[in-house]
C-alpha cells in the first residue's frame with residue numbers, strides 16, 4: 590500500500606508517525622514538500638517516507654491519498670489537481686463537504702472524511718470517520734480506534750465534541766488555581782489533578798460497558814462530596830453551558846460547510 594499526503598503539517602505528521610510505528614502494511618508514504626518543517630524530518634526519520642514536490646505526482650503514485658491542507662486554501666489547491674476514479678481519498682480537512690472536494694478534484698473516487706487528533710501519533714485517540722469505509726476504518730483502528738459516523742450530522746457532532754479540549758483544561762486550571770488560593774503549590778496541584786483525571790480516563794476506557802451516567806453514580810456516595818459538587822454544577826447551569834457551547838460550535842461547522 591502506498592499512502593500519499595497533500596499538506597504535511599501537524600496532523601499529517603502525527604498520522605504518519607503513528608502509522609509507521611504500527612504493523613499497518615505500508616510500502617511507501619509520499620508526502621508533499623510543504624510544509625518543509627515536518628516533511629524534512631519525516632523523511633529523515635523513516636525510510637518509507639519520500640518527499641514529492643508535485644501534488645499531482647503524489648495522487649498519481651499513491652493508492653490512498655490524504656488531503657490535509659487548511660480549509661481556506663483547499664479549493665485553490667485541489668482545483669489544480671485531478672484524482673482518477675480508482676484512487677481512495679481521505680480528507681482530514683475540516684468542514685469541507687465531500688461533494689465539493691469531488692468536484693474540485695474532478696473525480697468520482699471513493700471518499701471518506703476523518704478527524705484524527707494529535708494523539709494518533711501515540712495510538713491514543715479514537716478517530717471519527719464518515720462514512721466509514723472498511724479500509725479507512727482499519728487504518729485508524731491502528732492509531733487508537735475508529736468510529737464510523739452514519740450521517741454527516743453525526744460526523745459534525747464528533748467534530749463538535751473535539752472542541753471540548755480547551756474547556757477540559759480550563760476546568761483543570763480553574764481547579765488548580767482554587768487549590769493554590771487555599772495553600773497548594775501550583776506544581777503539586779497540577780500533578781494531583783492530572784493523576785486524578787488520568788486515572789478516571791483509564792478506568793473509563795477499561796469499563797466500556799458502563800455509561801457515563803453509571804460512572805457518575807459509581808463516583809458519588811449518597812450525601813457525599815462528589816454528589817455535592819455534581820449537584821452544584823447542575824444547579825449553576827454547568828450542563829446548560831456545555832450544551833449551548835456545543836450547539837453554537839455545531840451551527841458554526843454547518844455554516845462553514847455551506848459557505
Ligand SMILES: NC(=O)c1ccc[n+]([C@@H]2O[C@H](COP(=O)([O-])OP(=O)(O)OC[C@H]3O[C@@H](n4cnc5c(N)ncnc54)[C@H](OP(=O)(O)O)[C@@H]3O)[C@@H](O)[C@H]2O)c1
Pocket residue numbers: 595596597598599600601621623624625644657658659660662666681682683704705706707
Ligand atoms: N491539527 C489538528 O489537530 C487537526 C485535527 C483534525 C483535522 N485537522 C485538519 O487538518 C488539516 C491540516 O491541519 P494542520 O493542523 O496539520 O495544519 P498545518 O500544520 O497548517 O498544515 C497544513 C500544511 O499544508 C501545507 N500546504 C500549504 N499549501 C500547500 C500546497 N499548495 N500543497 C501542499 N501542501 C500545502 C502547509 O505547508 P506550508 O507550511 O509550507 O505552508 C502546511 O504544512 C486542516 O484542514 C485541519 O482542519 C487538523
